Amino acid sequence: MDPEHTEGTAGTPWTEAEISAVVDSYFRMLASEKAGIAYSKADNWRRLMTTVHRSKGSIERKLQNISAVLDVLGAQWINGYKPLAHYQDALVPAVERNIRREPNFLYPASADTQPLFLNDETIFVAPPRSTDKGLPPAIRRLVGKFDPAERDARNRELGKAGEKFVVEFERIRLRQAGREDLADDVRWVSDLDGDGFGYDVRSFEPDGQERLLEIKTTCGHERTPFWLTKREADVAEERSDRYRVRRVFHFRNHAQMFEIAPPLEDALFMTPSLYFAEPK
Numbered sequence: 001m002d003p004e005h006t007e008g009t010a011g012t013p014w015t016e017a018e019i020s021a022v023v024d025s026y027f028r029m030l031a032s033e034k035a036g037i038a039y040s041k042a043d044n045w046r047r048l049m050t051t052v053h054r055s056k057g058s059i060e061r062k063l064q065n066i067s068a069v070l071d072v073l074g075a076q077w078i079n080g081y082k083p084l085a086h087y088q089d090a091l092v093p094a095v096e097r098n099i100r101r102e103p104n105f106l107y108p109a110s111a112d113t114q115p116l117f118l119n120d121e122t123i124f125v126a127p128p129r130s131t132d133k134g135l136p137p138a139i140r141r142l143v144g145k146f147d148p149a150e151r152d153a154r155n156r157e158l159g160k161a162g163e164k165f166v167v168e169f170e171r172i173r174l175r176q177a178g179r180e181d182l183a184d185d186v187r188w189v190s191d192l193d194g195d196g197f198g199y200d201v202r203s204f205e206p207d208g209q210e211r212l213l214e215i216k217t218t219c220g221h222e223r224t225p226f227w228l229t230k231r232e233a234d235v236a237e238e239r240s241d242r243y244r245v246r247r248v249f250h251f252r253n254h255a256q257m258f259e260i261a262p263p264l265e266d267a268l269f270m271t272p273s274l275y276f277a278e279p280k
Helices: 016-035 041-052 056-072 091-101 137-145 148-154 156-176 180-185 230-238
Strands: 201-204 210-217 243-249 256-260
Touching (some): 016 056, 016 091, 041 056, 156 180, 230 243
8 A cells, every 4th residue: 555545553542752753843844944944744744654653644633733732822833734623632741842942933933024915805804702612731731831922922023023014904905995095194103103002003994984903913823812001901991982902813824813892801801910019
C-alpha cells in the first residue's frame, strides 16, 4: 500500500515520544514561517511518518491540534494548519516545553508585514455567540502561565499594527461605499494625537455617523480576553452612541474583526483587576 495512506498504529493512543516528535517538528516549521524561510510541509510529514508510524491524515490532524493550543494562547500558528480542537492533554506539556525553550514563539512575526486579504469582505464578522464551555484544565493552566491578554496589552508593535490595519480597512470600506470624503477624514487618533482619548481611531458610517473605535488586537482567536482601561470604559459609557470596541483577531492568520457596542457589560464579562490606591 502507498505509504502516504498507511494507518500504522491507528486507533492506539499517541505516545509521549510520538507527540514530542510532531510538536518539535511543528515549531521548527513555525520558526521558518516567522522568519520568512521557505519549507515543505510535505517533506515534514513524510519524515514524521518514518518515525511515528502514523498516517498522513493522523499527523496533519495532530499538527492542527498544535495550532489550536497556540490559538488559545493568543499566538501565531502555521498557515495551512487551521486550529482543530479536541486534543490530548498530553499535547500541552510538549507545546509548553517548546515555548519555554524559545519564548519568542508567543510573539508574532514582525508587524512590518501586513496581514493578508486586507480588502476581503469576509474580514468583518459577527461577534462570537455566548458559550458555557470552559477550557480543559491542562490548557487553562497553560493560559494562566502565558497570559495572552497581558501579553497583547504589552505588545506595542502588535497594537500599532492592528490600529494601522483598521485605519486602512475603514478607508477602503468608505471608498467602496462612495464616500471618498469620509475616507479622507478617517483619523488615527492614538498615533497622531496621543493615547489619552479613550479610543484609537475616528471613523464614520457611510451615512456620516461618527465612530470612535478602540482597537484591541490579538493573534489568538475571537474569544481571547483583552484589557480595557478605565478611561476606555468611561468614554464608552459617555459616548455610547458612537463608541465601539473593534476586536481584531487571528492577526497573523487571515485577520478578522468584529465590533462591540456599549453597554459593554452586555457583551463582555468585565472583571475589575486593578485599583488605584493611596494612603488615607
